[in-house]
Amino acid sequence: xxxxxxxxxxxxxxxxxxxxxxxxxxxxxxxxxxxxxxxxxxxxxxxxxxxxxxxxxxxxxxxxxxxxxxxxxxxxxxxxxxxxxxxxxxxxxxxxxxxxxxxxxxxxxxxxxxxxxxxxxxxxxxxxxxxxxxxxxxxxxxxxxxxxxxxxxxxxxxxxxxxxxxxxxxxxxxxxxxxxxxxxxxxxxxxxxxxxxxxxxxxxxxxxxxxxxxxxxxxxxxxxxxxxxxxxxxxxxxxxxxxxxxxxxxxxxxxxxxxxxxxxxxxxxxxxxxxxxxxxxx
Amino acid sequence: xxxxxxxxxxxxxxxxxxxxxxxxxxxxxxxxxxxxxxxxxxxxxxxxxxxxxxxxxxxxxxxxxxxxxxxxxxxxxxxxxxxxxxxxxxxxxxxxxxxxxxxxxxxxxxxxxxxxxxxxxxxxxxxxxxxxxxxxxxxxxxxxxxxxxxxxxxxxxxxxxxxxxxxxxxxxxxxxxxxxxxxxxxxxxxxxxxxxxxxxxxxxxxxxxxxxxxxxxxxxxxxxxxxxxxxxxxxxxxxxxxxxxxxxxxxxxxxxxxxxxxxxxxxxxxxxxxxxxxxxxxxxxxxxxxxxxxxxxxxxxxxxxxxxxxxxxxxxxxxxxxxxxxxxxxxxxxxxxxxxxxxxxxxxxxxxxxxxxxxxxxxxxxxxxxxxxxxxxxxxxxxxxxxxxxxxxxxxxxxxxxxxxxxxxxxxxxxxxxxxxxxxxxxxxxxxxxxxxxxxxxxxxxxxxxxxxxxxxxxxxxxxxxxxxxxxxxxxxxxxxxxxxxxxxxxxxxxxxxxxxxxxxxxxxx
Numbered sequence: 013x014x015x016x017x018x019x020x021x022x023x024x025x026x027x028x029x030x031x032x033x034x035x036x037x038x039x040x041x042x043x044x045x046x047x048x049x050x051x052x053x054x055x056x057x058x059x060x061x062x063x064x065x066x067x068x069x070x071x072x073x074x075x076x077x078x079x080x081x082x083x084x085x086x087x088x089x090x091x092x093x094x095x096x097x098x099x100x101x102x103x104x105x106x107x108x109x110x111x112x113x114x115x116x117x118x119x120x121x122x123x124x125x126x127x128x129x130x131x132x133x134x135x136x137x138x139x140x141x142x143x144x145x146x147x148x149x150x151x152x153x154x155x156x157x158x159x160x161x162x163x164x165x166x167x168x169x170x171x172x173x174x175x176x177x178x179x180x181x182x183x184x185x186x187x188x189x190x191x192x193x194x195x196x197x198x199x200x201x202x203x204x205x206x207x208x209x210x211x212x213x214x215x216x217x218x219x220x221x222x223x224x225x226x227x228x229x230x231x232x233x234x235x236x237x238x239x240x241x242x243x244x245x246x247x248x249x250x251x252x253x254x255x256x257x258x259x260x261x262x263x264x265x266x267x268x269x270x271x272x273x274x275x276x277x278x279x280x281x282x283x284x285x286x287x288x289x290x291x292x293x294x
Numbered sequence: 295x296x297x298x299x300x301x302x303x304x305x306x307x308x309x310x311x312x313x314x315x316x317x318x319x320x321x322x323x324x325x326x327x328x329x330x331x332x333x334x335x336x337x338x339x340x341x342x343x344x345x346x347x348x349x350x351x352x353x354x355x356x357x358x359x360x361x362x363x364x365x366x367x368x369x370x371x372x373x374x375x376x377x378x379x380x381x382x383x384x385x386x387x388x389x390x391x392x393x394x395x396x397x398x399x400x401x402x403x404x405x406x407x408x409x410x411x412x413x414x415x416x417x418x419x420x421x422x423x424x425x426x427x428x429x430x431x432x433x434x435x436x437x438x439x440x441x442x443x444x445x446x447x448x449x450x451x452x453x454x455x456x457x458x459x460x461x462x463x464x465x466x467x468x469x470x471x472x473x474x475x476x477x478x479x480x481x482x483x484x485x486x487x488x489x490x491x492x493x494x495x496x497x498x499x500x501x502x503x504x505x506x507x508x509x510x511x512x513x514x515x516x517x518x519x520x521x522x523x524x525x526x527x528x529x530x531x532x533x534x535x536x537x538x539x540x541x542x543x544x545x546x547x548x549x550x551x552x553x554x555x556x557x558x559x560x561x562x563x564x565x566x567x568x569x570x571x572x573x574x575x576x577x578x579x580x581x582x583x584x585x586x587x588x589x590x591x592x593x594x595x596x597x598x599x600x601x602x603x604x605x606x607x608x609x610x611x612x613x614x615x616x617x618x619x620x621x622x623x624x625x626x627x628x629x630x631x632x633x634x635x636x637x638x639x640x641x642x643x644x645x646x647x648x649x650x651x652x653x654x655x656x657x658x659x660x661x662x663x664x665x666x667x668x669x670x671x672x673x674x675x676x677x678x679x680x681x682x683x684x685x686x687x688x689x690x691x692x693x694x695x696x697x698x699x700x701x702x703x704x705x706x707x708x709x710x711x712x713x714x715x716x717x718x719x720x721x722x723x724x725x726x727x728x729x730x731x732x733x734x735x736x737x738x739x740x741x742x743x744x745x746x747x748x749x750x751x752x753x754x755x756x757x758x759x760x761x762x763x764x765x766x767x768x769x770x771x772x773x774x775x776x777x778x779x780x781x782x783x784x785x786x787x788x789x790x791x792x793x794x795x796x797x798x799x800x801x802x803x804x
Contacts, residue, residue, distance in 0.1 A: 051675050053606040070552060071606050071672065144688065231671045231686055232678075244531045245664075248538075248556045 023274015029267025037084035046074035048081045049232040057250050069239075069253055070246060079260055082236040085146070085229055086264065090215035092150045094208055097157020102204060104158070105165025106196060109173060110188040120166070123159040131156040132221055139227040146235075149228040153218045157211050164207045168200035202279030206272055213268035220261050236261050335802040336520040338783070340795055341533060341542035343549045345501065345526035348484035351470035352425055355433035357712060357793040360470035361546070362504050362524050364794040367408075368473035368489035371399055371418065371452070372464050378622075378714070378791030380464045384413065384474055384490060385452070394459035394745050399452040405513045407476045408494040415446030421474045422454070434471040461745045462715070469792065492517045492798050502526065506797075518785075518801035530664060537563070537778055544779030544786060546795045551609045551664060557778055567611050568775040568789035569622045572710035574612070574665055576673060576768030579704050580728035584647060584654065591765035593643035595633035597680040598673060602635075604771050607668035612771035617758035618717050621772055622789070625751035629762040629769075640680040651681030656705040659687050661694040665773060666708040673708070673768075699726045710773045714791060717757050720766060729766045 019027070045065065052072035060067045066075040108119040135152035142148040169192070172178055181191050222228035223237025231238070236257040243253035346358035351368060365373060373383035382388075385399040405413040424430060426438035440460040445453050456463065466472060479488035487495045492512045496505035506522045525542050527533060530549035534556065536542060547570075548554065558565045576598065584590045600614040613621045616629030644654065656677075660670040667688060674684040684706070689697065698704045711719065720729050721738035734757060741753045762769070775790040785799035 049675065051602075051606065051672060053602045053672075056606060070668075226688060230688070232674060245534065245550050245552045248534060249552060 019274045019278050022270045023277070026267045026270025026272070026274055029263055030271050033083050033264050033267065034087060036080050037087045040077075040080035040084045044074075044077035044080050046077045048073055048077035048234050057246070059252070066256060067250075067252060069242065075253065075256060078234045078239060079236075079256060081234045082239060082257065082260065083264075085233065085235045086216045086219055086261075089146060089150050089153070089219045089228075089235075090212050093153035093215045093219075094157055094211050096150070096154030097161045097211060098204065098208060101158040101161025101163075102165045102197075105162040105167075106169055106192040108162065108166045109169035109196070110192050116166075119162060123163055126156065126159040132218060135218060135222055136225065136227060139222060144227045144230055146229045146233060149219055149222045152222070153215050157215070160211060161204065161207065164203060165200060168203045169196045172196050172199055202275075206276040206279055209268055209272035209275055213265045213272065216268070217261065217265055335804070336518065337522070338519050338544065338797065338800060338802075339523045339525055339542040340797075341525050341527050341536060341545045343526070343528060343530060343533075343547075345528070346504075349487045349495070349498065349504070350483035351473055352421075352475060352480075353431045353433070353484060360793040361795050362506075363487055363489070363491075364470040364473070364792065365491060365796040365798060366493045366506055366522070367487050367491045367495055368470070368475070369491050370467055370469070370473045371401075372468040374465070374468040374714075374792045374794075376787045376789060376791070376796070378789070380468050383468070384418075388464075395456045397454040397456070397463065398447075399454065401450040401452060402513055403450055405490050406511050407479065407490055408488050408509055408511070409476070409479060410511075411476055411478060413474060413476070413490050414449040415452045416449070417474055417476050418452045419444050419446050420477045420480070422472075424475070424480060425472060432471055434469060437466040437469055437472055458743050459745045460742065461747075461750050465714075470794070493522060496521070514798075517798050519797055522797050524795075540780070544777075544783060546775070546777055546786065547790070548776045548778040549664065551607075551611060551776060554609060554611070554776060554778070562781055564777075564779055564781045564783070566775075566777040566779075566786075566788050568777060568787070569613070569620065570710075570712060570773045570775045570790040571620055571714040571716070571792075572712040572773030572790075573615055573618050573620065573716075574669070574708065574710040574770045574773050575618065576770060577698075577704075577707045577709060577727045578767055579702065579706070579726075580730065580766075581702060582705055584649065585656075585705065587647050588764060589643045589647040590649070590654070591768075592633060593640040593647070593680065594677065594682070595765045595768055596636045596640035596643065597677050597682070598633075598768050598770065599635040599676055600630065600770060602676075603669055603672050606672050607665060608771065608774065611774040611776060613774075614771050615769045617762040617769055618711070618720065618767070619754065619758045620714075623715070623754075625754035627755045627758050629758060632762050633765065637680045644681065649681075652683065654681070655683040655685070657685045657687055659689050659694060659698050659704045659707040661689060661691055661707075661709060663710070665710060669770065670708050673706075702726055702728065706768075708770070712773070712793060717754065717761070720757075720761060727767060729761075729764070731760065731764060731766075734760045734764075 050073065052068070054072065055068050056070050056072040058064060058068045064074050064076065066079065068074055069078070104119050108116040134156065138152040138155070139148045142151070178191060178195055181195055219228055219235065220237035220240065223235040224241045226241065228237055229235040239257035240254060243257065246253050342358060342361060344358040346362055347354060347356050349359060349363055351359045351363055369383045371383060371385040372380050375381045384402055384405060386402045388397055388399045390397055401415055401418065407413060422438065422441065422444045425432045426435060426441055440456045440458055440463060441454060442457040443455045447453055474490060475483060476488060485498070492509055492514065493506040494509040496507045498504045503526065504524045508517055508520045527536060533545060533548060533550050534553035537545060537557070554565055557563045576594070578585045578591055578594065580586050604610060604612040604614065614630045615621060616632055619626050658670050658674060660666045670686055674686055677684050698707050718738045719725055721735045737753055737757045737760065741750060741757070744750050744753060777786060777788065779786055782803050783800060784803055785801055787796060
């Protein structure tokens with residue numbers, strides 16, 4: 013066994029960025045400089061100043077407040093969407109690994125089917141069928157997280173079933189479900205956490221993409237993607253309006269990816285005991 | 295961007311996409327390239343947002359058809375000029391009998407269709423009979439409703455008998471729906487339009503452009519342009535980059551009002567804000583309680599802040615209206631003072647109708663144009679301020695036509711009614727907003743048979759006042775025509791009395 017590693021410098025940077033974004037989102041629950049939905053047309057497109065630290069948009073809404081609330085929306089959508097993926101995908105993966113046979117085949121072929129379609133395209137289809145809105149965006153993004161987590165959970169669980177301590181548990185007469193919950197799940201948690209971080213970044217990007225296309229959050233709800241969309245026509249006039257939400261998305265996704273990288277180095281058992289896993293997992 | 299478990303590539307892809315999102319903003323924000331002339335000085339490229347479904351103006355309601363072919367490819371007996379006045383076209387002159395029932399048109403001689411056949415009174419009889427026939431697919435059959443009989447006295451004299459006097463008859467004949475077509479080509483005009491105009495049809499690359507070429511056989515003065523191209527660019531947001539790069543050369547109606555600020559300060563472009571016939575309204579569905587209650591409609595009218603709306607959604611371009619009537623028309627009466635922006639009055643009216651704050655929750659269907667999407671966002675905020683919750687539902691045009699216009703399944707919607715003098719839509723049975731007032735219907739009925747201009751103006755004023763008193767809809771603003779073109783171009787229309795891009799008098803000046 014390798015000694016427990018510490019989080020890398022990049023990982024810490026990622027964690028710091030993620031913390032800032034989450035903190036901003038939390039602060040926006042209780043305080044924003046202005047109400048982000050209140051229009052003040054007389055002050056539209058005003059530059060950064062004392063009243064509006066990051067200026068205002070074409071309706072005179074405060075950009076900083078919008079960015080803060082946008083962080084909250086992005087995080088809320090992504091948490092629920094990834095939660096949906098974990099909540100349904102992990103049990104499916106555990107089930108497939110525990111039962112094998114036709115259940116495994118059914119779950120995995122369903123996964124293959126889901127992967128055969130580009131995720132964003134299908135998300136567009138889902139929102140087109142169910143109507144645009146934050147809830148449907150969550151559904152669309154969440155749906156595509158299910159096979160991801162099912163596959164990762166199954167892949168991580170399979171080699172464990174051949175390990176002596178699991179076989180011992182089976183000899184002791186414990187059921188497959190019990191073993192999955194008591195022994196498999198804790199041992200694959202690290203892998204899942206890493207995957208969740210990555211999926212979280214992807215979900216934020218997907219939410220921004222759907223909102224940008226007008227399929228996610230609807231006005232007057234605020235989101236980074238909508239801000240980008242609305243700013244598009246003002247690129248020549250007020251590039252700030254596009255650059256700020258763009259930067260917010262880039263930084264958040266970058267931060268989460270760095271954090272995910274760091275956590276993987278730290279948590280993923282396959283990296284710690286790489287040789288053995290590879291041989292057993294074959 | 296796949297949400298896949300293949301972790302490294304996916305993560306790289308995610309970071310890349312995110313970076314591109316940001317970088318796009320930065321790149322596009324850099325100063326625009328110097329525009330290269332898109333075409334030599336006898337060719338013009340015009341930008342349009344919507345592509346016509348086909349090219350026969352006598353068989354479709356889409357304004358985009360007229361925007362390509364009206365006065366360019368097809369001409370009528372009369373035409374509507376840039377100032378909205380009726381002018382002679384294929385009919386050189388005409389006389390009207392004293393009872394207003396018989397029109398004698400003297401047709402221009404030596405006119406040929408683009409396929410070489412001559413235009414005679416027989417073609418005119420064919421065109422008018424075809425348009426008003428039982429099985430006609432003309433989108434504006436109402437224009438011909440007064441016609442009792444059409445006959446050719448000789449090759450160049452046409453007699454039209456009406457069943458009742460109609461004040462707007464000559465104006466009606468100037469519409470794109472009333473253009474002259476030939477029996478030989480009428481069936482194929484949808485894909486290969488054959489008219490008598492200064493330009494003949496060249497090619498139609500679907501999804502991209504329609505090309506016209508100067509006709510050598512035109513009866514009038516030959517146009518300065520040898521070629522004209524209409525380019526269809528459905529994304530309004532690409533229009534600014536397009537015009538800055540010189541392709542297209544002109545937008546008769548620039549779809550991105552926010553770009554005008556940039557263009558106005560640029561000497562390479564002319565920005566001309568004119569008027570259109572587009573009354574932009576907040577349509578209210580009278581079939582849906584409580585919108586059948588005049589107090590609720592008045593409350594909504596009081597809640598709307600027109601100046602802020604025009605400033606925020608239209609960047610200051612647009613004239614407030616108080617009824618369904620174009621402010622530039624002589625018979626217009628200013629009723630914008632009837633419901634000034636007054637949230638307290640709105641709340642009081644709602645309370646009177648038994649609705650407290652938060653009791654009323656309405657949907658608002660918004661078609662794609664920015665006046666509707668941006669305007670809708672602002673109106674939702676303004677109604678929220680008087681305690682009405684609004685759920686915004688963005689829809690595409692096809693869905694709007696299906697659900698709102700035909701299906702009557704909506705509470706509120708925003709749309710511009712762009713047909714000229716279309717106040718009579720409020721007298722139609724079963725029109726989409728479901729307005730019904732017998733007094734108003736009577737005024738329109740009288741108007742139909744009134745020929746005297748003063749009496750007509752008085753009736754128009756009365757009709758406007760009734761609509762305003764009933765708060766039939768939320769009357770917002772007259773849609774501006776936001777023309778943008780290369781400053782070296784002249785002869786494009788400043789106003790838009792009909793949906794048309796008449797290129798006859800357009801030329802490059804250097």
